[in-house]
Amino acid sequence: MKPSVRFAPSPTGRLHIGNIRTAILNYLLARKGEGTFLLRLDDTDRERSTEEFAEGIRTDLRWLGFEWQREERQSDRRARYAEVAGALKASGHLYACYESEEELDRKRKRQLGRGLPPIYDRTGLKLTDLEKATLEAEGRRPHWRFRLPNTDMASGLLGPEPTIVSWNDLIRGDQIVDIGSVSDPVLIREDGTPLYTFTSVVDDADFGITHIVRGEDHVTNSGVQIAIFEAMGAAPPAFAHHSLLIGADGHALSKRLGTLSIETFRNDGLEPMAILSHAALLGTSDAIEPHRHIDELAALFDLGKISTAPGRFDVEELRTLNAKLLHKLPYEDVAARLDALGITGGAPFWEAVRGNVTVLAAARDWWTVVAGEIDPVIENSDLTVRAADLLPAEPWDGTTWSAFTSEVAKATALKGRALFHPLRLALTGRDAGPELKALLPLMGRPRAEARLRGKRG
Numbered sequence: 001m002k003p004s005v006r007f008a009p010s011p012t013g014r015l016h017i018g019n020i021r022t023a024i025l026n027y028l029l030a031r032k033g034e035g036t037f038l039l040r041l042d043d044t045d046r047e048r049s050t051e052e053f054a055e056g057i058r059t060d061l062r063w064l065g066f067e068w069q070r071e072e073r074q075s076d077r078r079a080r081y082a083e084v085a086g087a088l089k090a091s092g093h094l095y096a097c098y099e100s101e102e103e104l105d106r107k108r109k110r111q112l113g114r115g116l117p118p119i120y121d122r123t124g125l126k127l128t129d130l131e132k133a134t135l136e137a138e139g140r141r142p143h144w145r146f147r148l149p150n151t152d153m154a155s156g157l158l159g160p161e162p163t164i165v166s167w168n169d170l171i172r173g174d175q176i177v178d179i180g181s182v183s184d185p186v187l188i189r190e191d192g193t194p195l196y197t198f199t200s201v202v203d204d205a206d207f208g209i210t211h212i213v214r215g216e217d218h219v220t221n222s223g224v225q226i227a228i229f230e231a232m233g234a235a236p237p238a239f240a241h242h243s244l245l246i247g248a249d250g251h252a253l254s255k256r257l258g259t260l261s262i263e264t265f266r267n268d269g270l271e272p273m274a275i276l277s278h279a280a281l282l283g284t285s286d287a288i289e290p291h292r293h294i295d296e297l298a299a300l301f302d303l304g305k306i307s308t309a310p311g312r313f314d315v316e317e318l319r320t321l322n323a324k325l326l327h328k329l330p331y332e333d334v335a336a337r338l339d340a341l342g343i344t345g346g347a348p349f350w351e352a353v354r355g356n357v358t359v360l361a362a363a364r365d366w367w368t369v370v371a372g373e374i375d376p377v378i379e380n381s382d383l384t385v386r387a388a389d390l391l392p393a394e395p396w397d398g399t400t401w402s403a404f405t406s407e408v409a410k411a412t413a414l415k416g417r418a419l420f421h422p423l424r425l426a427l428t429g430r431d432a433g434p435e436l437k438a439l440l441p442l443m444g445r446p447r448a449e450a451r452l453r454g455k456r457g
Contacts, residue, residue: 003035004210007068008200010042011054014261017313018215018245018253020064021279025242026213027066028280028301031294038207039068043075044199060262064272065294072207074199081194084202084232085144085187093231094187096142097124098135120145120183144188146198148179149227165223170240170303172216177223185224201225205234213303216241240303243283248314260315269359274322283311290325292333323358334360343367345442352438369428370442376451377425383412384426388452394445401437426452 005026009019030037039061043049054073061068088094097120099107108118124145127135132142149163169175187198204212212222222239229236245253253260265275274290280297281288284305291297331347338350341364345352353366368374378384387408392400405423409415424436427448433439440448450457 001210003029003033004038004208005030005035005213006038006040006204006207006209008040008042008203009057010045010048011050011057012045012048013053014056014263015060016262017260017265017275017279020262020275021245021282021311022214022242023061023066024276024280024297025240025301025303025306026211027294028298029211029213029303031298032301035210036069037067038209039071040203040207041071041073041075042196042199043073044193044196046075046193049075056263060266063266064262064276070207072203074203077199077203078194080206081199081202082192085194085198088146088187088231089144091231093147094144095124095147095184096127096132097145097186098127098132098140098142099123117181118183119181122147122184141190143186143190145184146187146224146228146231148182148184148224149230165226167222167226167236167239169219170211170213170238171306172219172241172308175219175222175239175241177220179223179227182220182224187228197221197224198228201228201232201234204237205229205232209237211238211240213240213242215244216308217244240306242306243308243310245282245313246310248312248316250312253313260313265318269361270318270322271325271360274318274325277325278313278318278321282313283307283309288317288321290321290328292325292329319358326357326360327355329354338363341367345370348438349442352434352442356434366434366439369430369433370439373456374429374451375456376427376454377429378454379422379425380418381454383408383414383419383422384452384454386411387423387426388449391445391449391452396441396445398437398441401435401440404440423452426454 007023007026009015009023015023027037029035039058041049041054041057043054085094104120107121111118111121124142125147136142163178163180164176165179166174166176185197186195188194203209219241222241226236247253262275273292273294276294277291277297278288280301284307286300286305331350334350337360338345341361343349343363345367349367349370350363353363356366357363376384387404390404390407390411392404392407405419408423409419412419421431424430424433427436427443428439447457
């Protein structure tokens with residue numbers, strides 16, 4: 001069976017590295033298995049969800065190279081959620097509750113004070129039709145809870161033994177959740193809006209999702225959702241819960257993810273495949289190396305390689321990976337982007353400078369060195385003026401620099417740093433950089449001579 005997966009961000013903000021780690025793991029599972037990847041916008045939070053954020057999510061995903069075969073929005077499926085909720089109410093799996101938040105909070109505090117777990121006591125199940133009518137006449141509206149299968153369905157009382165939900169997690173192995181230790185979850189708010197725990201199950205069942213890959217903070221939630229799948233008469237998908245990210249300092253990234261947005265990375269000049277390579281390989285048994293194409297990552301992908309230990313994310317490691325990727329990119333991969341930057345040096349220029357850039361935009365600085373005007377730095381004017389006199393006639397090629405410096409060495413009796421450093425400073429204005437045997441032919445004789453003589457050029 002080909003995998004069918006989904007990435008389900010909420011359009012209440014921009015995507016960040018934590019989102020993308022989940023997205024790429026799902027995407028690679030689908031890509032390797034020739035399956036389908038669904039983008040689902042979980043936009044039931046009417047107050048915080050915006051179309052601007054929804055479009056931002058699409059923009060970020062497209063920039064990273066994601067393609068999706070289908071897009072769904074939960075806000076378009078309210079009628080379907082109401083239909084399923086009606087069926088669950090009729091079967092006794094959903095029941096009405098009328099407590100306010102303040103009343104529920106007081107109940108929890110009383111239970112904790114008595115040394116009991118703060119689990120909902122199922123008062124709603126004990127209400128008669130008359131009591132419900134009285135509460136509604138007072139202006140109360142019910143929220144609806146899902147009755148977990150840890151009771152005698154006839155009496156609604158908690159059973160004597162804990163009810164276990166178990167599954168074989170494709171990352172974490174055998175998982176057991178005692179749903180007798182959690183409250184019946186609220187699936188429908190007082191205003192009639194459905195909550196994620198419910199809508200997600202309905203969508204996954206309706207859209208034929210075969211695998212759910214998400215963070216380990218959903219493990220307990222998965223136990224509850226498996227019970228909801230079964231109440232609906234649907235087979236649960238396979239689950240895989242990956243570890244969460246921590247920072248280089250060992251602390252959770254959750255509070256800092258807003259500063260690690262894909263939009264920020266894009267504005268900083270990072271490459272999409274550097275971000276994807278890092279996100280896909282972080283916390284796996286594979287070395288974190290840059291890859292040019294998503295299919296290369298798909299070929300490596302295996303859920304069994306993902307560690308249950310937290311993934312350690314360091315933005316500086318990502319920047320280093322970005323530089324490594326650029327250093328190995330062939331000219332054809334960057335030609336259009338270099339042209340858009342006004343760089344017309346072609347493959348010879350890119351191959352000369354790629355080892356000295358950490359972001360592609362930095363190539364503009366080297367293009368200025370090659371084809372623009374710079375202020376030369378003259379460290380030894382006697383040397384540089386003599387060198388200007390010894391510049392050979394054009395055409396120049398990759399052997400010109402060696403032949404030229406040999407002549408200068410003979411004429412000045414200088415060698416090593418005393419010879420090469422003043423020449424580099426005069427020709428490029430920099431202490432270090434690409435090999436001058438590659439830059440000099442691109443620079444041309446008139447510009448090189450002017451700089452050696454201390455003139456702007």
